[in-house]
Amino acid sequence: MAGDGALAERLARVEAGIADAVRDAGRDPGDVTTIVVTKFHPATLVRELAGLGVVDVGENRQQEASEKSAELADLELRWHFIGQLQSKKARQVVGFATAVHSLDRLSLVTALGSALAAREPRTTLDGFIQVNLTDDTARGGVRPGDLDAFAESVLATDGIRLRGLMAVAPLDVEPRAAFEAVRLLGERLRTAAPEATALSMGMSGDYREAVLEGATHLRIGTAITGNRPLAG
Numbered sequence: 033m034a035g036d037g038a039l040a041e042r043l044a045r046v047e048a049g050i051a052d053a054v055r056d057a058g059r060d061p062g063d064v065t066t067i068v069v070t071k072f073h074p075a076t077l078v079r080e081l082a083g084l085g086v087v088d089v090g091e092n093r094q095q096e097a098s099e100k101s102a103e104l105a106d107l108e109l110r111w112h113f114i115g116q117l118q119s120k121k122a123r124q125v126v127g128f129a130t131a132v133h134s135l136d137r138l139s140l141v142t143a144l145g146s147a148l149a150a151r152e153p154r155t156t157l158d159g160f161i162q163v164n165l166t167d168d169t170a171r172g173g174v175r176p177g178d179l180d181a182f183a184e185s186v187l188a189t190d191g192i193r194l195r196g197l198m199a200v201a202p203l204d205v206e207p208r209a210a211f212e213a214v215r216l217l218g219e220r221l222r223t224a225a226p227e228a229t230a231l232s233m234g235m236s237g238d239y240r241e242a243v244l245e246g247a248t249h250l251r252i253g254t255a256i257t258g259n260r261p262l263a264g
């Protein structure tokens with residue numbers, strides 16, 4: 033193992049920042065899960081993170097995630113799929129993922145449901161509905177106006193346990209305002225799905241704002257891993 037002291041230092045710094053935010057928000061530290069986003073980084077870095085106590089890791093490309101999770105099968109990691117996902121990759125993703133944070137259309141939910149039903153023994157998948165906070169329909173996510181109907185479809189799909197919402201703060205909006213909007217959508221979601229209490233939001237640059245607005249799952253990459261190799 034490389035034993036990169038800088039990695040441990042960055043992880044400790046982010047963990048301290050999260051702890052500060054949790055305290056300032058008057059929240060329970062046990063209610064916030066930090067997912068370290070390891071996309072583009074080699075399996076060796078993920079192994080090093082596991083050695084530092086990291087359990088939850090996030091990936092956004094199926095092929096890369098399938099390979100890394102297979103290589104690291106000896107570790108007790110939870111793999112979170114956080115990227116746009118083609119329906120035809122559903123079978124591979126349910127093979128390694130604990131959670132998919134990017135449920136954004138019915139065809140994907142249906143494909144994941146079928147892939148889960150085909151597994152022996154049966155497994156369940158945690159699902160987060162990604163909401164699009166912009167007017168740009170090319171960005172991933174369900175428009176807020178379509179959320180209620182889409183949530184009904186997810187709830188009707190065996191094997192997927194709807195946990196809550198996921199969002200990325202748009203670049204041109206105050207992160208705090210964006211996360212507040214997600215929190216309010218989450219409250220609306222809970223009228224139909226009382227158990228869907230999770231909010232997956234907050235990245236390297238805005239995790240503090242996310243914690244203050246109730247994030248339960250932070251997805252943090254570069255602040256912990258350092259810059260991504262190749263384009264990120």
Ligand SMILES: *Cc1c(COP(=O)(O)O)cnc(C)c1O
Nearest residue numbers: 069092114235236251252253254
């Ligand atoms: C890459 C990525 C992150 C992590 O971003 P950083 O700015 O590196 O913390 C979080 N969420 C999603 C959906 C991502 O693709």
